[in-house]
Amino acid sequence: MPAQTPAGPIALWRSRSGRAAAFADRCPHRGMRLSHGFVRGETLSCIYHGWSYAQAGNCLRIPAHPGLTPPETIGVATQPVEDSGGIIWISVGEPTARPPRFDGLAPLRSMMVEAGIAALEAAAGTKADGGLLDCAQNAQALRLLLSPQGKARTLMHVLVDEGTGPAKRIAASRAAETLRRKAEDILRSEVAQ
Amino acid sequence: MTRNAMIDEWYPVGLAGQLDTHGRQTALMGEPIGVRLGADGNAKVTGSNGRALPVCIRYGHVWSSLGDPQKALFAIPEADQPGRRLVDVGVVRVRCSPLRAVENFLDIAHFPFVHTDILGAEPHTEVPNYKVEIREDEDEVWATQVKFYQPQAAKSAEGGITTEYMYRVPAPTCSILYKTCPPRPGEWDVITLFVQPLAEDLCDVWPWMALFDDETSMADLIHFQQTIFLQDRSILENQIPRLLPLDPGMEIPTRADLTSVAYRRWLKRHGYIYGAQLVAQ
Amino acid sequence: MKLYDYVLSPSCYKARLMAALTGVKLDIRPVDFHPGAEHRGPELMALNPAGSIPILEDGDLILTESSAMLVYLAAKAAPQWLGNDTALQAARVQQWLSFSHRLTGSLGAARLHEMLLRPGDIATLQWQGMAALRELEAGLVEQHIRGQRFLASDRPTIADVACFPYVALAPDGGVSLDPYPSIRLWSRAIRSLEGFIEMPGIHRLHELKPEPVLDAGEA
Numbered sequence: 001m002p003a004q005t006p007a008g009p010i011a012l013w014r015s016r017s018g019r020a021a022a023f024a025d026r027c028p029h030r031g032m033r034l035s036h037g038f039v040r041g042e043t044l045s046c047i048y049h050g051w052s053y054a055q056a057g058n059c060l061r062i063p064a065h066p067g068l069t070p071p072e073t074i075g076v077a078t079q080p081v082e083d084s085g086g087i088i089w090i091s092v093g094e095p096t097a098r099p100p101r102f103d104g105l106a107p108l109r110s111m112m113v114e115a116g117i118a119a120l121e122a123a124a125g126t127k128a129d130g131g132l133l134d135c136a137q138n139a140q141a142l143r144l145l146l147s148p149q150g151k152a153r154t155l156m157h158v159l160v161d162e163g164t165g166p167a168k169r170i171a172a173s174r175a176a177e178t179l180r181r182k183a184e185d186i187l188r189s190e191v192a193q
Numbered sequence: 194m195t196r197n198a199m200i201d202e203w204y205p206v207g208l209a210g211q212l213d214t215h216g217r218q219t220a221l222m223g224e225p226i227g228v229r230l231g232a233d234g235n236a237k238v239t240g241s242n243g244r245a246l247p248v249c250i251r252y253g254h255v256w257s258s259l260g261d262p263q264k265a266l267f268a269i270p271e272a273d274q275p276g277r278r279l280v281d282v283g284v285v286r287v288r289c290s291p292l293r294a295v296e297n298f299l300d301i302a303h304f305p306f307v308h309t310d311i312l313g314a315e316p317h318t319e320v321p322n323y324k325v326e327i328r329e330d331e332d333e334v335w336a337t338q339v340k341f342y343q344p345q346a347a348k349s350a351e352g353g354i355t356t357e358y359m360y361r362v363p364a365p366t367c368s369i370l371y372k373t374c375p376p377r378p379g380e381w382d383v384i385t386l387f388v389q390p391l392a393e394d395l396c397d398v399w400p401w402m403a404l405f406d407d408e409t410s411m412a413d414l415i416h417f418q419q420t421i422f423l424q425d426r427s428i429l430e431n432q433i434p435r436l437l438p439l440d441p442g443m444e445i446p447t448r449a450d451l452t453s454v455a456y457r458r459w460l461k462r463h464g465y466i467y468g469a470q471l472v473a474q
Numbered sequence: 475m476k477l478y479d480y481v482l483s484p485s486c487y488k489a490r491l492m493a494a495l496t497g498v499k500l501d502i503r504p505v506d507f508h509p510g511a512e513h514r515g516p517e518l519m520a521l522n523p524a525g526s527i528p529i530l531e532d533g534d535l536i537l538t539e540s541s542a543m544l545v546y547l548a549a550k551a552a553p554q555w556l557g558n559d560t561a562l563q564a565a566r567v568q569q570w571l572s573f574s575h576r577l578t579g580s581l582g583a584a585r586l587h588e589m590l591l592r593p594g595d596i597a598t599l600q601w602q603g604m605a606a607l608r609e610l611e612a613g614l615v616e617q618h619i620r621g622q623r624f625l626a627s628d629r630p631t632i633a634d635v636a637c638f639p640y641v642a643l644a645p646d647g648g649v650s651l652d653p654y655p656s657i658r659l660w661s662r663a664i665r666s667l668e669g670f671i672e673m674p675g676i677h678r679l680h681e682l683k684p685e686p687v688l689d690a691g692e693a
């Protein structure tokens with residue numbers, strides 16, 4: 001699937017055996033986005049001409065030339081990935097520490113907000129701390145993990161306490177929708193002024 | 194800035210059969226233009242300042258130019274051959290460089306993955322060697338003896354066959370392909386891609402065909418070609434960058450891409466760089 | 475049963491897809507929608523004064539609304555696709571069937587504008603399309619929390635077939651699907667169904683087949 005990082009767009013994928021990998025979202029052959037590709041076993045293939053890549057990014061197969069072993073120079077840039085507690089973390093450059101752990105919390109959903117973190121903070125009436133925003137919305141406590149996507153967009157991951165039942169999960173999802181609407185309205189009224 | 198070498202070329206700007214006095218507003222390389230049927234019954238094309246632009250009607254389309262074309266529009270002798278059905282496929286807009294649209298048309302290695310079970314299918318993915326040349330007399334790029342296994346090569350084809358193609362690039366944004374014609378061994382079906390550059394990263398594509406096929410309905414022929422092109426469109430809108438990179442370090446060709454390599458070289462040689470990216474960014 | 479059909483029409487595709495999923499054979503009559511505008515010609519206007527396609531003809535019956543075609547095909551060939559086991563399920567099916575027409579008016583119109591140069595206020599259409607996708611995403615998140623993979627149930631219904639085409643083709647109209655992980659999973663679930671067929675703009679899920687190998691001698 002496609003995702004954004006400060007180092008540019010990536011294709012995020014999970015192999016058959018369950019290992020996640022992050023590639024630069026551009027096939028070196030003719031520039032097709034690799035996030036449109038397909039996963040077979042432990043490889044990701046490009047949808048355009050089917051070149052396939054191992055998790056390390058090296059090209060394994062060029063279908064137009066079945067007898068050819070692709071030169072080692074052909075490959076895509078990769079980024080380190082950590083799969084921790086249901087959240088996938090990408091590091092730009094070599095990571096110096098493990099990603100934070102959120103013991104007792106479970107991820108509920110991820111949503112894109114067409115507003116920056118400041119507007120979300122204003123909508124929530126509170127400040128984010130280390131990317132984590134705790135707030136109440138629709139009488140519902142929300143824990144949000146925020147990942148800026150440039151200046152005016154934020155990827156917002158909604159976390160709930162482990163063991164939360166379906167009714168409260170649905171309520172949390174709806175509360176997050178309300179918060180998103182508020183933040184985007186704030187941005188719109190700012191732009192209008 | 195140097196003069197745009199593509200300014201004197203002819204470009205498709207409308208279907209001849211659909212011209213009316215009301216006309217259509219469109220664009221050529223960033224300049225708004227109008228295309229309409231004049232009171233004298235002839236097609237008129239006007240530029241943004243109201244100046245009259247050159248016009249010719251050929252291969253089902255109205256052609257025009259922002260500059261001063263030094264040559265007549267390229268010839269397709271087969272277009273006048275008796276017995277062919279001429280198919281106006283209609284316009285499709287694509288958010289990509291006009292040059293990327295042509296390059297995709299010249300490519301066969303994508304058939305099994307993009308035109309699955311029609312123009313190609315795994316495991317028949319191999320592209321055998323073929324011949325590519327820049328014909329100096331005509332100043333055109335040609336690829337010949339291009340062979341590929343196809344499950345359903347044309348509307349008139351039944352079952353899989355190895356199809357032979359020839360590709361020809363007579364103008365920077367136009368390409369013609371010739372492919373073996375199932376009902377008439379010895380003749381070639383003609384399928385063209387005429388591309389109207391609206392901007393460097395936006396184009397209107399006008400596919401057109403001249404086929405030997407008396408069986409299939411016109412709507413079916415149009416649908417078949419639109420199916421193929423719409424499968425390509427979703428690729429073209431997702432190539433990065435939108436412009437065609439002419440910097441050799443930017444993309445990696447293989448032997449299967451020799452037509453594309455020759456096309457890029459030919460563009461560069463002529464300074465046909467509207468829609469191209471010269472230096473990697 | 476005869477379907478007046480255009481290959482690039484997501485609405486016609488709803489009927490083709492439903493027929494394929496339920497094993498019904500349709501007699502396809504291709505319509506030159508673009509560039510010929512045959513749907514506005516006298517023959518088709520006589521069948522459907524609204525001037526739209528698809529049109530489904532079966533004896534005396536003429537249907538001109540895709541949702542009705544889905545009901546008809548399902549009721550005849552595979553009633554479990556109707557999704558009316560419970561009051562809740564039946565209501566959810568109707569909710570999404572009605573919703574699907576908003577997809578046509580937003581994402582579908584944006585696509586016609588961006589692809590076939592139809593007039594329209596593209597910024598508004600794209601914005602409405604995005605709003606509809608967010609609604610669908612939220613609905614699918616809630617279904618997932620309830621342990622159900624499809625819009626009205628854990629089984630696919632006509633509601634899924636009604637919503638899938640315009641959603642899957644949203645990028646044709648310049649509306650990105652990147653921000654919707656639940657739509658992505660739902661779309662994959664539909665594309666993996668037994669009998670699923672594609673339309674141009676929706677690529678084959680090549681991962682459903684293992685990497686094919688060429689037998690020796692077969693080149």
Ligand SMILES: N[C@@H](CCC(=O)N[C@@H](CS)C(=O)NCC(=O)O)C(=O)O
Pocket residue numbers: 297298299300312346347348370372384400417418421422425
């Ligand atoms: N209708 C054509 C499809 C042709 C077409 O326009 N496709 C381009 C774009 S990818 C191409 O290169 N086609 C090769 C081909 O026609 O087989 C056919 O009869 O096969």
Ligand code: FES
Pocket residue numbers: 027028029030031032046047048049050051
């Ligand atoms: S662009 Fe990826 S394989 Fe050709």
Ligand SMILES: [Fe+2]
Pocket residue numbers: 297298303307308421424425
């Ligand atoms: Fe193609």
